[in-house]
Amino acid sequence: MRTKLLIICLLFHSLIAYSQKKEDDHIERKKIIITKTSSSPKIDGILDDAEWQNAPIATNFIERNPNNGKPQADSLKTEVRILYDDTGIYFGAQMYDPTPKKIAKELTERDGISNDDFFGVALNGYNDKQQSLEFVVTAAGVQFDAKLTTDGEDDTWNSIWYSGAKINDKGWAVEIKIPYSELRFPKNNVQEWGMNMFRKIQRTKTFYDWNFVDNAKNSYTLFDGVLQGIENINPPTRLSFTPYFSSYVNSFDGKTTTNFNGGMDVKYGINDAFTFDMTLIPDFGQANFDNSILNLSPFEQQFSEQRTFFTEGTELFSKGGMFYSRRVGGEPSRYPTTNENEEVLEYPAKVKLFNAFKISGRTKKGLGIGFFNGITQKMEATILNNETGETRKEVVEPWTNYNVLVFDQRFNGNSSVSLVNTNVTREGDFRDANSTGILWDLINNKNTYKTFGSLKGSWVMDEGTKFGSRAEAGVEKIAGKHRFSLNGNATTKDWDINDLGFSTKTNFANYNAWYGYRILQPTEKFNNIYLNFNLNYFHRIEPFLNSNFVFNNNNSFTDKKFRVFGGGIEFTPFGQNDIYEPRTFGRHLKIPGYFDSWVWFESDSRKKLQYNFTVDYYAFDEKGRNQFFTNFGLRYRFSDKFNVNWSFNPSFSNNETGFAGKSDTDIFIGRRQRNTYENALTSKYTFNEKMALTLTFRHYFSDVTYKNFYTLNQDGSLADTNNFTKNLDGTYNAWNVDLRFSWWFAPGSQLTLLYRNATSNYLEMSRLNVGKNYDTLFSEPMVNNFSLKLTYFLDYNRVKTWTKKKNMKS
Template sequence: MKTKFCILILTFVFLQISAQKTMASDSISRKKLQAIKKDQSVKIDGILDDEIWKNVPVATNFVERQPNNGKPQADSLKTEVKFLYDDTGLYIAAQMYDPQPSKILKELTERDNIANDDFFGIIINGYNDHQQSLEFIVTAAGVQVDGKLTTENEDMSWNAVWYSAVKINEKGWAVEMKIPFFELRFPKKEMQEFGLNMIRKIKRTNTMYDWNHVDNQKGNYTLYDGVLNGVTDIKTPTRLSFTPYFSTYVNNFDGKTEMNVNGGMDLKYGINDAFTFDMTLIPDFGQANFDNSILNLTPFEQQFAEQRSFFMEGTELFSKGDMFYSRRVGGSPSRYPIIDEEKETVTEYPGKVKLFNAFKISGRTKKGLGIGIFNGVTEKMEATILNNETGAIRKEVVEPWTNYNVLVFDQRFGDNSSVTLVNTNTTRSGDFRDANATGLLWNIANKKNTYNYYGNFKGSWVMNDETKFGNRGTIGIGKFSGKNRFEINANYVSKDWDINDLGFSTKTNYGNHNVWYGYRILQPTGKLNNMYLNFNLNYYHRLESFLNQKLVFNHNNSFTNKKFQSFGGGVEFTPYGEKDIYEPRTLGRYLRVPGYFDSWLWFESDSRKKLQYNINVDYYAYDQKGRNYVVPSLYLRYRASDKMKIIWQFNPVFSNNEVGFSGKDASNIYMGRRQRNTYENAITGQYTFNEKMTLALAFRHYFSDVTYKQFYILNNDGSLDSNTSYNPNLNGTYNSWNVDLRYSWWFAPGSQLTLLYRNATSNYLEMSRMKFKNNFDELFNAPMINNFSLRITYFLDYNRMKNWF
């Protein structure tokens, strides 16, 4: 049956591909601009009175995208842009007119961040295929922002090396930019035709403009670019760069001080006009951010965000299908040593596996085929075991040499459609487990870009003592244009689905059916700039053996008024309760959870003000006396000046009389009724000296305690019977404290110096409901990490280096 289903799906997909090949965006009007070649160099200083810019074609007549979609830009606020080029890159000069230059907003931020800023940017597509563009944005404060824009997402982790300068002048403000050709991707041909759009935002009115009009009623941004002509006879430059690094660390923990020095290099090479090879040699991730750890009482592991720059940059292909979780590479060992607990003790166990090296190859051909290859190798790691009787020490391998590989083929067509094949593979030496996963994904839009048909089918193989095969699939249809939108989909996950060697998966053995309807107003009307109303109906059931789990209705809404304040709320309820198949931690068993009614409200103040505050209150009322779940949150941001700001976030959670797993033995599964209180405080501050230099503070204190009130035996029908003989002490308090103080200086294009001080500690106590002072005393009595580190990276471009010699 599953084989027939797959054949039908594949037939449907390839029929759609054949139909879509003739599609084009002919209905979308495309402006055209001519770039002019100049042999003399252009001084990048933000002053546009150079002789070289005279008699160059001008792009103007920008069109408003938000809030009044389609409204022409006023003459008093007009934007004028010119393009030049030489053998090394594109040059852009833009004058943003503004009758009130003193009111141009220009908050300083770190690179790749936009705050209370006016900004201008270009979005350029070297293959002119409406599928993937590169963004180069400059704020009025001179801060550079760059990223990759695709039909699916915007990847701001991508960093390029380019040049820009801004000046406030009597007309408004101006920007000059140089985009080296080695940062662009375009085919080898005599005459280029680049897809091009340009954006401008005036922050004090929260107005966004585009050169080529973008209709917010349908499609995505990449469909609406214009055309840049005139770039001819460009020799594709050698795309080869090196980024060597030097780092040194001083660590103090529990009275012991250690110092180490590291060095290594990242390499980037353009294999051809479309594909790039990235490699990290002797990687060093010592300055990666701390993870926001929590007290996790769920049946599933906590998922952490990637913090390492090599794994964050250029990942748009590898993120396809959510099958690659890069934290697995260099994560925790896959085994814990087997010991004689009466005689032996594990004295050393590695918390992380060391990465030996890693590389990526990625790019897209002129016919729209994207290819991504990732490979990483981690080293053998051993635990140290002490024999308590003899004093002998032995080593045991807890993670062998391991190879991680990801392969992606992503074919795009018809402007807004794609079919993707993804494979991930983990191979460990010796008798450790290996794994493989493969997924086929499709997303096909109709010719008018108003409907899409999407789905996937994935399989996982885990090879240990025997092979375990699991699979999952999704199919759906949606309307993503106009005021009225909808989506209908169904998906399933088999009980043996497991991609946790190189991916991340939690819930299995279920089917889900979803219906969504959305109504939106995208043009200002009355007192509102926009409005979104959403209605969802979800039905879940267990696959093996079949069991109705829950039916969930959800309505949520959001509004933005003319003062640019956003607010909204919603309700959600489960009229028949839930049969939770995961909390018992035992296949075939479930816990009956009473139905709940959830309601929430939120408000976000105008972000242009010096003081911004966001408030959210979420309250779950269960159909059980005394049981509720309350999640308030508060966000405060104060901007003292264009250089300095501070943010405080407070996120408490109160769970009263929740019921969760507390243990099991050969005869019974035990559940506990518990009270849980969590408080999370985070403070971040930043002083930005200029567009290249920043001092930043990050602080987080997380505190969570849990108190068990009563224990039960779980019955086969999911109900609970009170039990007094089972009474372990499961009360606990978890604290986590992190402080980062960081100085960053981008002292040259692509080159950075970072000086970092860190202070961190955490503890878990087998008691709860401690007084606040006593809790802090216990926390600060625990050993603390004090770390000082210096890291310097320097960007070396081959084309510049060869001129040195």
């Protein structure tokens, strides 16, 4: 309690200290005044339109990496013309290059940048150095967009804008139109926006910016220039509809089913800052498959979000790591209760999402507000009485409401204070939950030091209320060659946000010291060097127990040939008291100390053939105990349209110890051998910047063989036992194949045809040879799924124009 009060006092003291308005760190900002055009240029990447002739020009770009601050050479100069009209803002950029044939222009799907030269614009309508919107076009004409904040880049954000790119005899050119409906700015008669523009030349991996960006600092948004000249514009209504139609044919175990779906997403601009998004009758049937594994740990496996509605525009909802969107529409929260003569006939694997919406945005005073709400349907299991043949239904998930509320106040450049609240309310006698967190990042005037921290609480209401808490505080140097961080965090035993978040380890405290060194300018042999050193100490809180002390060093280098490589070491000199593996409060398992060393290498990504590998070896202070993890990857680019990626990840764990089971009096630990192999292949043929065919394959195989079983002593050591005879040997296989055709036939509109083939099995045996393993896998029923989904973007302003034209004709 004293610790929490101290942290609260420090927070309010810091807020008072930072409440005064900071002056900019005397960063010089370029300015450009643009003019209005009465007619719009054609967006085709050819800069021959008359409108460009007298447009203001932005030039004199400055190198960001690798030679920070070096002026761009005249032979590679960048010239950008900028105009605006009543509907949007236009950019016409000529990227000079004396060798146009060497311009990198690999085709990818939208939002994918690979071996490409590119040009981009970052616009901040509030000119507050807090959040910019990025619009990027590659030399192949592929679009990429993202939100850029002081926390980093959120590429899940998607916008509707227009672009064209062409290689020409001077180099290459791009034209961009960004409608005002896609931007955020105040309703002032005279606008003043923050703006930067950037360019990458892939063959030299050189980045340039219009306004100088100091790479000694930690935030790109601090270095905006200023865009002036936009006056008396009336932003259009921000309202769009994206209806969809989908159909599925599923074949499994000799049975074929079909279904048809329809629904719609709605996006509405409430005002200049806030946007309302809603999905009605959502369909997530074409989400990518999950990379499932054989999980022997005490914790559930966490999967990445694959559903578009939950991946777009999530920068506010990800604050504090308290929202795990896979909970919405995840597994049911209960398994049915059965009597002696009953069995579960049908159990829903997933809960159906009824609808969901989110409201998000940021005011001109820097207050970000996000609100998410989702409703899932009641799900029932079917239970069969084997004696009477009768069936009954039991609710395993009731109607449930999920919501997340976020307030994020940014001020004085990079500083922020946030409040996050998540809530789950279930109908009936099912459990409810709530969690609340206060987060802060406070940065000094020169953007060189940061204090950070958080206070979080969780409440679970299920036959009483369980309260848990988590706290963190630290200080960090965030600029210059030499950087460091000192921080600590503590989590109580009842911390639980798993109804709408994701939490694993509880009842521990951790204290960390970190030092990092980096170069800010290239040396004779290296473009980049990063050296990092970490000390971590862990202990159990209740009852107190020293858990672990870890030293870690990891290093990364980029040489002049753009090969990236590194390695490191880690060791635990005193061993570990694992407080989680026994899966019983107050108990622990002794793990011997280890020395871990690893190396990794990644070849030049500009080459047609790129390869990478990682070798990681753990040597434990116990005879015959070790772990070996490896990764091998190959990518071959046959052309700018066709590439293949393959990865192979074998790993071996010898004589590890882990939980096997327990009785009323004993906890059983098994000594085991585990072998895992993962093969993955991705092949993509991109016809043009709007059309692509992708093949994705993954086979995961893992087997575990138990050698001996022990009982766990109170001091964490092991004792031989003959009281455990259960067979825990096992083999798990997962097989997935996706063949996907995607066509962006209009801005925001997509047609996707998908074929999916999948199967998996678990065998209560191990050490099968390759042939027998595949025979057993392919004897399982396979899922064969064909699906077609069409989404079409409708902008309210365009629909209104169509209606007017129709009325005029009539």
